[in-house]
Amino acid sequence: MQPETEIIRHFHWQDFATNDAFESWREAKIRACDRLSKLPPIRLDSLAACEKSARRDLKERCAIANHALYQVSHSEPTVEADCTALAGFARSLGLSVPEDHRSAGERGVVALRTSSTATKKGYIPYTARPLNWHTDGYYNPASSPVMAFVLHCHQQAGIGGENQLADPELVYLRMREANPNFVAALMHRGAMTIPENREPDGTLRPTSVGPVFFADEVSGRLQMRYTARTRSIEWRSDPTTDRATEWLRDWLTSGDPMIRSLRLAPGQGILCNNVLHNRTGFDDGADHARVMLRIRFHQRLSEEHDGTA
């Protein structure tokens, strides 16, 4: 990996004692992310045959910016075949512990499309409505967070369905620039509570309490758990937490040059360490039913190259 990447990887983000390390990390992070944002998606021949060099590039980009975009030259013809290929692609990158999602098939892949079936009714990911900023699985118990996911476009909507992506480390960087106390407040283990919820299938999802910023147990890298929803959420009762969450909502609304906007085309996808994201509404039209495939993991993408993943 490049020296810049090493600075980004080894920054002790929980250390607020000195500012020098933060400044060097900040400079390396902005420079490297800016460079990556100008590059086209990484080319893969197919999901089933992801070459070693492509795997290396995907991991390098994720080590820098917590996400990487790719473009497959030869797509699978059916949703079923694409789901199988996507699970294999993730496995080839060392992602081997998929989340046990209620809608996932045996490979752990969920096909997201507009749906009116009972278990999915009312869940925004299965409708064409806009989706506000969030990280995946923000309602999971603190013991089983979503650390990574792949979102792959099988078919685009007729109109709309754009995503914006915000790297959690970019959120941290901007928030620490604004006020380091905001970051510290959102690192508190009781910062964000999602109350229990009765699922449509009758099961009870328990209350989820945890921090917004937390460290991956293996690498120490920063991970994030967040939703911009304002109902069915309780923030820790604390004036700094109030100001931090207000700052974050404002920042996401105002935008940032380093937030990425994209509309995935068929065969394109996002591999990421659970970056913050949103989605505009969309219209399938007469013959363009949007189908996005998603697989989530309880582990971050390994930053080691092939042979150790």
Ligand SMILES: [Fe+2]
């Ligand atoms: Fe999501």
